[in-house]
Amino acid sequence: MTDAYQRLRKSDLATLRAEIRAGRYRSHTAGLGAGYLQTNIAILPESHALDFMRFCQRNPKPCPLVGVSDTGNPMMTTLGAEIDIRTDVPAYNIYRDGKLAGSAADISDLWTEDMVAFALGCSFTFEDALMQAGVPLWHIENDTTVPMFRSSIDTVPAGPFSGKMVVSLRFVEPGMVETATAISRRFPLAHGAPVHAGDPAAIGIADVTKPDWGDPVPVPEGQVPVFWACGVTPQVAIEAARVPLCITHKPGHMLVTDIPEDAEVPICASANNNDIKNQQGEPA
Amino acid sequence: MTDAYQRLRKSDLATLRAEIRAGRYRSHTAGLGAGYLQTNIAILPESHALDFMRFCQRNPKPCPLVGVSDTGNPMMTTLGAEIDIRTDVPAYNIYRDGKLAGSAADISDLWTEDMVAFALGCSFTFEDALMQAGVPLWHIENDTTVPMFRSSIDTVPAGPFSGKMVVSLRFVEPGMVETATAISRRFPLAHGAPVHAGDPAAIGIADVTKPDWGDPVPVPEGQVPVFWACGVTPQVAIEAARVPLCITHKPGHMLVTDIPEDAEVPICASANNNDIKNQQGEPA
Structure with a gap:
């Protein structure tokens, strides 16, 4: 493998x-x-x-x-x-x-x-960008799965689909939280900016060492817990x-x-036999 | 009125x-x-x-x-x-x-x-931002409707919905095309970056003085015709x-x-009785 x-x-x-x-x-x-x-x-x-x-x-x-x-x-x-x-x-x-x-x-x-x-x-996209900007990600460096938690943030329901938002956790140096936010915000198709940074209890998370999904990570002294919306949320809604x-x-x-x-829109050139590349972003 | x-x-x-x-x-x-x-x-x-x-x-x-x-x-x-x-x-x-x-x-x-x-x-959003950045818009200054054209760009069909993309036209000084592109790209919920800048014939428009919808505008010497995707497109698809x-x-x-x-996501705080403001963008 x-x-x-x-x-x-x-x-x-x-x-x-x-x-x-x-x-x-x-x-x-x-x-x-x-x-x-x-x-x-x-x-x-x-x-x-x-x-x-x-x-x-x-x-x-x-x-x-x-x-x-x-x-x-x-x-x-x-x-x-x-x-x-x-x-x-x-x-x-x-x-x-x-x-x-x-x-x-x-x-x-x-x-x-x-x-x-x-x-x-999914979050792979912005994680790449974070690491390139010098924000280290423990779970990637240690080949584990990012810790994920059921938060107290309600999703907006639609028909039978509802539930709390699942969030993923990454610890970030205080001086890098703004950078991490700005970078991930550039990727709206990959969960965008964090939904919360700071006290985990504010979004209903009692213990950051006990994730509901994924693997625990060590809690580094002085770093800020930063939470992003997570793609497990729809699975919870489907359940x-x-x-x-x-x-x-x-x-x-x-x-x-x-x-x-970095495509402006997630539409592939092969979706159409015409000049659909024009939909991708910059003027032709 | x-x-x-x-x-x-x-x-x-x-x-x-x-x-x-x-x-x-x-x-x-x-x-x-x-x-x-x-x-x-x-x-x-x-x-x-x-x-x-x-x-x-x-x-x-x-x-x-x-x-x-x-x-x-x-x-x-x-x-x-x-x-x-x-x-x-x-x-x-x-x-x-x-x-x-x-x-x-x-x-x-x-x-x-x-x-x-x-x-x-709709385009009102990025037009505001363009004018604030010093890109004048003739149709707004003269209180007319932006000229719109049926282009040769195919949309990606879905079920019975299909057709050519309708585009709106604004003339821009050559030195400002890049600025206009960058600004409008910041508003993906308002048509985003232009789909074409330059020769109208390249997207199937024979005569920029004869719009299919809206009012004609004068063709200013030396300016670049810049075309944005237009919200009349779905009406054509519905027809x-x-x-x-x-x-x-x-x-x-x-x-x-x-x-x-400038909301990161178009979801109103009133959509939920919980802490949905967290979905709007910056960390709480």
């Missing part, structure tokens, strides 16, 4: 997805496809799709909507060339009636004509909604897209 | 909407509620809502999604205190089977239990989709929201 990981780090996006699609790479995607947007995935029946999309629109920091498939069409055409959502994620979790019921490396046998796939931005069947990526095992991290 | 306009310019948002709701103000909203997001409106039956929402997600520059109502609920709770979409827009257009069938100052009698209201950002009944704002007659123009 480490060898495969090192090799894939240097490969192009098409090779990377081909390896994943063939089932030869089933591990986490941190550090892969550097410079390109990675996304959380949620696949739901169309009966729940409009409410879920409203939930994402109303909660753009935990649920930054990056792509939505046509109903029954597994090709995520706006996110890249030939992305097939049934095979192109390294590992999936399967929820039935809101409860985790299993996992899989391929969901071709579960995909049905009424399904809609949603891609939501609350008791959706009959929902498929997500396995945490850390993201979809790697063809969208550059 | 000019008196009412001058008076409303200085009023607060609640007074402004109360005047509109009471039918005492039915004119355009340019310059009103300065500093707050104004939006285009499209109201469609739920049967078309998921596809329309996908169309907006795939075409965020012409269709920046700012708010979506619950099905059948006319209160746009995420956009402001007590915004009732049936009464709070100064003038509405009514489309039947994709064709303009009339207009109204109040659509309470047309609202039904299956309707979904969409609010899309193409032949939606049985669709209600929009009358061009220029926008919904004035409680969302500050």
Whole structure:
């Protein structure tokens, strides 16, 4: 796995997805496809799709909507060339009636004509930018999963989707909090600016050493706990909604897209046979 | 009307909407509620809502999604205190089977239990910022409507929604094009950066003096034609989709929201009884 990981780090996006699609790479995607947007995935029946999309629109920091498939069409055409959502994620979790019921490396046998796939931005994007700006991230340096907590911040409900916001925690030197805020704010498709910095109790977190998801990190003397909206939030909302069947990526095992991290809009040139590159940002 | 306009310019948002709701103000909203997001409106039956929402997600520059109502609920709770979409827009257009069938100052009698209201950002926001940065805008100085053109740029289709992108034109001094681009890019909820600067023929526009919508402007010697994605695009897509009944704002007659123009996310504090202000941007 480490060898495969090192090799894939240097490969192009098409090779990377081909390896994943063939089932030869089933591990986490941190550090892969550097410079390109990675996304959380949620696949739901169309009966729940409009409410879920409203939930994402109303909660753009935990649920930054990056792509939505046509109903029954597994090709995520706006996110890249030939992305097939049934095979192109390294590992999936399967929820039935809101409860985790299993996992899989391929969901071709579960995909049905009424399904809609949603891609939501993830924190890998801004973490890269933070480290490049000299903000060290303990969980990355130590190859653990970022600590995540159920906060007391309510999401804005939509239909059956509701619940508290899940937040991820990174400790930052006091002098760097402003920089970390400014940098992450530049990435609205990757959770944007923090939702809180300082006293964890202010957002309902009693003990920062006991995360609800992910791994604990040491509490460094004098550093500020900084909390960002987290992509686990929609999973909690999906559990609350008791959706009959929902498929997500396995945490850390993201979809790697063809969208550059700094794209103005997350729409891939291949989404259209016309001059859609004009939608990407700068004047042609 | 000019008196009412001058008076409303200085009023607060609640007074402004109360005047509109009471039918005492039915004119355009340019310059009103300065500093707050104004939006285009499209109201469609739920049967078309998921596809329309996908169309907006795939075409965020012409269709920046700012708010979506619950099905059948006319209160746009995420956009402001007590915004009732049936009464709070100064003038509405009514489309039947994709064709303009009339207009109204109040659509309470047309609202039904299956309707979904969409609010899309508009260009007023970045125009304000351009003028403050010293980029003069002829159509505003001369109180005309910005010239708009059907371009050759395809939108990314979603279900029955498709068509060419409509663009608005502003002439800019060559030395200010970069500034205008950088400024408008800061407002992704208001069409963001231009889609084209320079030769109009490159995006299928044969004659800049003959706009498809709005008023012509003089062509100033030596200035660059700069084109932004335009909020008329979804109206064209709605016409193409032949939606049985669709209600929009009358061009220029926008919904004035409680969302500050520089908000990180377009979610109003009143959307939740909890600490949702934390979603707005900076750490608490």
